[in-house]
Amino acid sequence: MTQFVLYEYWRSSASYRVRIALNLKQLPYLSMPIHLLKDGGEQHHAMYAELNANELVPTLVDNDFDGEKLVLNQSLTIIDYLDEHFPHPRLTPVSGRERYLVTALAQDIAIDLHPINNLRVIQKLSRDFDFDETSKAKWMQHWIELGFHALEKKLSDVHGKYCVGDSISLVDVCLVPQVYNAERFGVDLSPFPTIASICSTLREHPAFVAAEPERQPDAS
Ligand SMILES: N[C@@H](CCC(=O)N[C@@H](CS)C(=O)NCC(=O)O)C(=O)O
Structure with missing residues (x-):
């Protein structure tokens, strides 16, 4: 199973931030596109709203957070989490x-x-x-x-x-x-x-x- 699954939209700048961070840290991920305009916006569909009640992208799923699943929204928090667990390269200096x-x-x-x-x-x-x-x-x-x-x-x-x-x-x-x-x-x-x-x-x-x-x- 892929460790990281990123629910995202190509033009979303918050998703773009997370893609850059994952790439800088050379962490492979599976992209799950959520079309923000199609069919009234897939971010509002039940499948996605259950994952992220804010109905905004991105959402990152880590299938192996110490053996458990972690579902995280907020691009800055996602990047902060990646920085702590995969610190090379560090994107926010430690001190x-x-x-x-x-x-x-x-x-x-x-x-x-x-x-x-x-x-x-x-x-x-x-x-x-x-x-x-x-x-x-x-x-x-x-x-x-x-x-x-x-x-x-x-x-x-x-x-x-x-x-x-x-x-x-x-x-x-x-x-x-x-x-x-x-x-x-x-x-x-x-x-x-x-x-x-x-x-x-x-x-x-x-x-x-x-x-x-x-x-x-x-x-x-
Ligand atoms: N603070 C959130 C913002 C997320 C956000 O605003 N995402 C936008 C795309 S950049 C979105 O999903 N918009 C859908 C909408 O407005 O319905 C983050 O940094 O992750």
Whole structure:
């Protein structure tokens, strides 16, 4: 039996983060695609909702957590779990100043920036608040640009080759999927040269390449 099963969607940035982390740690996994749009969204179907009552992807199942099964949601928690049990390479430093810089910057992206642009938010705006395609794109761009302005400023103090110094960290794992989303929704990256340059370096790394949305089996 495969140890890790990842319920995910190719374009989901939270799933993309977990794919990158699994690849960096060279942990093989079985991908179980959950189509977020087909048939009203497979994340709402009973089979998946029983696994993750939040009806969001990703969910990681570890079939061998000390001989037991562990079902885990929340991409940052999944990555934290992988980091503790499979620490090579470590994505959140164990201690020291870097630990807190990495955690705060990753949360800036994953907790403050990303959720307001989630599919269910956009669907609600469109269904109940008359948002058309142009207003939806403006909404996405506004929140991403706001987050990127702050991130660009913060990275100028701490970046090296990657977001925090010269080792790949959880911030990098969150950054690349967020830039993918930004590009998808037409955000102009020219005001964010540090973000753009770190992202293009990361995109050459094989673990990031293999995790790219368009390379996933469910990409359509
Ligand atoms: N905080 C969660 C966020 C999960 C999440 O928002 N997933 C999105 C895709 S990136 C989703 O499943 N959206 C489906 C929907 O909005 O119905 C995590 O980091 O795992």
